[in-house]
Amino acid sequence: MNTVILIAGRTWKTIFSNRATMALTLFLGLALCLATYTGWEHYQSQQRQRLKYKAIVRAQWLAKPDKHPHRMAHYGYLVFRDQHELSFFDFGIESFAGVSIFLEAHKQNTANFSEAGFSGGMLRFGEMSVAMVLQLLVPLLIFFLGYNAISAERESGTLKILLCQGISWEQLLAGKTLGIIGVVFTLFLPVMLLTMLGWAVLSNGHLSADAIQRFGLLLAGYTMYFSICAGVAVWVSACCSTSKVALTILLAGWVCGMMILPRLTQAIGVQLHPAPARIEFAANVEKELHRQGDSHNPDDPHYAKLKDSLLQQYKVTDVKQLPFNYGGYVMAEGERISAAIYNRHQQKLTDSYQKQNSFTIAAGYLNPYLAIRYLSMALTAADFDTYADFQDQAEAYRYQLAQQMNKLQMKYISNATPGDTDKPATISHTHWASMPDFQYHFKPVAAVVRTQAATIGALLCWLALIIGCFLGASKWAKSL
Amino acid sequence: MEFKIFFSNRSTVYGVLILLFSGLFALYLGKTFIAQQQTVIEKAIRLQPENTARNRQYFGKELGTLMYHNKFTMIHQPDPWAAFSNGQRDIYPYQLSVSMLGLQGQLYDTDLHNPVTLLLGNIDLAFVFIFLFPLVIIAFTYNLLSAEQESGTWRLIGAQAIHPWQVIGRRLLVSITTIFAVAALLMIVAVVYLQLPPDIRLWRVSGMVGLYLLSWFALATWIISMGKSSDFNAAALIACWVVLQMVAPAILNVWVTWKYPVPEALETVVKQREGYHEKWDLDKKSTMDKFYAHYPQFKKYPFPEGQTFSWYWYYAMQQMGDDEAAQGVAGMSAKLQQRQQFTDIATLLLPGIQTSLRLNETAGTDLQQHLRFLKAVAAYHEEVRLYFYPLLFTGVSSQQVDWNRFKVAQFKETADDKGGLQLLSAGIFIVLFAGGALYNYRHRTYHF
DSSP: OOHHHHHHHHHHHHHHOOHHHHHHHHHHHHHHHHHHHHHHHHHHHHHHHHHHHHHHHHHHHHOOOOOOOOHHHHHOOEEEOOOGGGGOOOOOOOOOOSOEEBBTTTTTOOOBBGGGOOOOGGGOOOOOHHHHHIIIHHHHHHHHHTTTTTHHHHHHHHHHHHHTTTOOOHHHHHHHHHOOOOHHHHHHHHHHHHHHHHHHHHHTOOOOHHHHHHHHHHHHHHHHHHHHHHHHHHHHHHHSHHHHHHHHHHHHHHHHIIIIIIHHHHHHHHHHOOOOOOHHHHHHHHHEEEEEEEEOOOOHHHHHOOOHHHHHHHOOSSGGGGOOOOOOOOOOOHHHHHHHHHHHHHHHHHHHHHHHHHHHHHHHOHHHHHHHHHHHHHHEEEEEEEHHHHHHHHHHHHHHHHHHHHHHHHHOSSSOOTTTTTTOOOOOOOGGOOOOOOOOOOOOOHHHHHTTTHHHHHHHHHHHHHHHHTTTTTHHOOOO | OOHHHHHHHHHHHHHHHHHHHHHHHHHHHHHHHHHHHHHHHHHHHHHHHHHHHHHHHTTOOOOHHHHHHEEEEEEEEOOOOGTOTTTTTSSOSSSEEEEESSSSSTTTTTOOOHHHHHHHOOHHHHHHIIHHHHHHHHHHHHHTTHHHHHHTHHHHHHTTTHHHHHHHHHHHHHHHHHHHHHHHHHHHHHHHHOOOSEEEEEHHHHHHHHHHHHHHHHHHHHHHOOOOOOHHHHHHHHHHIIIIIIIHHHHHHHHHHHHOHHHHHHHHHHHHHHHHHHHGGGGGGHHHHHHHOOOOOOOOOSSOTTTTTTHHHHHHHHHHHHHHHHHHHHHHHHHHHHHHHHHHHHHOHHHHHHHHHHHHHTTSHHHHHHHHHHHHHHHHHHHHHHHHHHHHHHHGGGGOGGGGOOOOOOEOOOOOOHHHHHHHHHHHHHHHHHHHHHHHHOOOOOOO
């Protein structure tokens, strides 16, 4: 063990005595600081914007005068997607997901106004965030630090000497890897502490226990990821005959794994599990709606039957004699049916997206970059699951709003149809406050971790693979 | 002779094969992506008359109700070049269905997306040209000089009294020829496979791609002209690639969103919704007066003032939603132009991004083209309004309407050309770095 630490220490010192690596390391440290700052500013400005309009929407809702409740149901509500405070760390799908949904009776709208919709093509080249630096650039640094870890010793002939001195392959590989990990952490830990401090200061000390746990798990995830990268670099260096070949292989792997494979696996996932376009989706929903009963169709058999059974139950001859507003009752029934159908189709759509994504997640077992990318997005609540969850919560709120207004209509609106020139039927505006404001609730960290079993498993598998390779090193490694 | 040496190296063959294979695969993916959109477009064309017929059956009694439900579709037809450079076509909706109600509440509806797919991006031939070709160029050139120095053969060349830069130049020419041959082959396949029209745009795109590739050769030549080791060259070139293609655009993106936020978007929805809905609680006359101010030609139609509800008033209220959101819309479009200008200038020093943006522009898959599409939808919507307003005001029944008048509208427009910026961007690189390299070769003495 002492030998391992000795080698690690020497590796660490050699790397830090090199001016070029020092410059590179400093550059990355600066990039991380910059990413922390811009990430936070970005998060803040987006969040400020959304909170501002959220407050306006609420105030306007409460300020509406006496009205027919169905008018309020059509006035509807605008909800804005909340960002998790940790999204300053990893933007995830943030820029590509819609920001606001208009919620109204009878109709489910899309989430609109994603940042990508306002952007020229440049957004496709990526966004600067702490996660981007850690996922893409730090591994590149690790590869540059580690590509000649063993091969340089071999080229200069010192490898044989080392092995003759009784140092085992296992000790050598472990020591070199630990040395590189040490270098990365000398850089990474202060920046992470700074990030943590900056985060605490910028949020005025309002750190929730849940967010701190998420941050801790992020640290653990990235630690695993960096260890894997360092292990791969040393391993490749030990396998290749020359440093040049090792560098070429590592760089090619980096380009493939981080630039090409993610696009490729996702493209294949999309081809394997095609999802409907909006127009097809709407046509499918509508088709089923017509089959099950359409409250907008005056001759619909479902509603004719409903009417008859109501008349029978209340022993009256005309809907106008019912003790509640019949129009409100029909709309409540229509909303119930249409929302159920819509939700079923929406669930199917979400499932097919998840299947598309699962292909890329599975590729995490081949490519640890994909595993950490998904894990990081999930922990900062900037992933697909959170987005789908937001849509679900917004739809639940829409349904609640529509039904609340239908209930008010049934209870307070008279059954008599007003004439052409009569004052329209209204209820008091004091009822509007009975509909609470929309509040998105993030999933607790434990629930997030459960959904990430695959990505965490992929990282663990890679770690195990590398440790296994190192333990069996004396069998495969060559000293010449 | 140089070619023979060049191709005797196994990694050269791999490089060429990787480019060819990924180029062909990218062509397939790009074409499939557009073909899927075409299928949806055909479906939309088929669905509109069906939907109109059903709406007429259900709501035909009253034209006002029918117009509340009935939608009119406009389609953004992809250009053949869109399969070459998919650009933002996955993000922006390519077909919009709008009813006669307020436009601003419908214009920004998106299609259904998997945001992860949007995040990871798609693969098309433009991607291969922009991202992969430079990497292979780096692989072909980084040790042109240093390998000779490291193996000692440089001494021999020096002894033969030829200028060293002539030798380097010849080798460079071989790899330039190889890369350009691969690029040309892929372009020819693209022309046949994607059925690209052989017009001026083909030459413009070829020119852009060619210049872009040359700019990478210029950069690589300059780096190797400094006479450092192979390891240094490889690291420096990869670092250049990472900075130019990843880090710089990533920083610029955050800068643009931060510097030019678009709160006008959210403001527009809020204003439009309020502008329409508050009219329910206001005096009808004030709404109608504003409506007549917008459309003086409709003053001649009498408005039934005493009635609790009339479609006349209803559609005037809808119109007010749009009118009151107009400021937000103008602000939004000004902001987007500012962003565009900033991006155009900032990416002059990033030939990869500049080329990619200009390719999207030529293929009609960029933001500007989408904004033109939105404008066309707005014009179409106005046409529908102007046709139906008098019919609604005079109480015409839906039987008398000429429903064939509004078929699915198609938007197809070729983009304006800012190819000059790309020329400038790649030109700066080529002149600067090729000049620097030439200077180095002439004035430097390389250690043997």
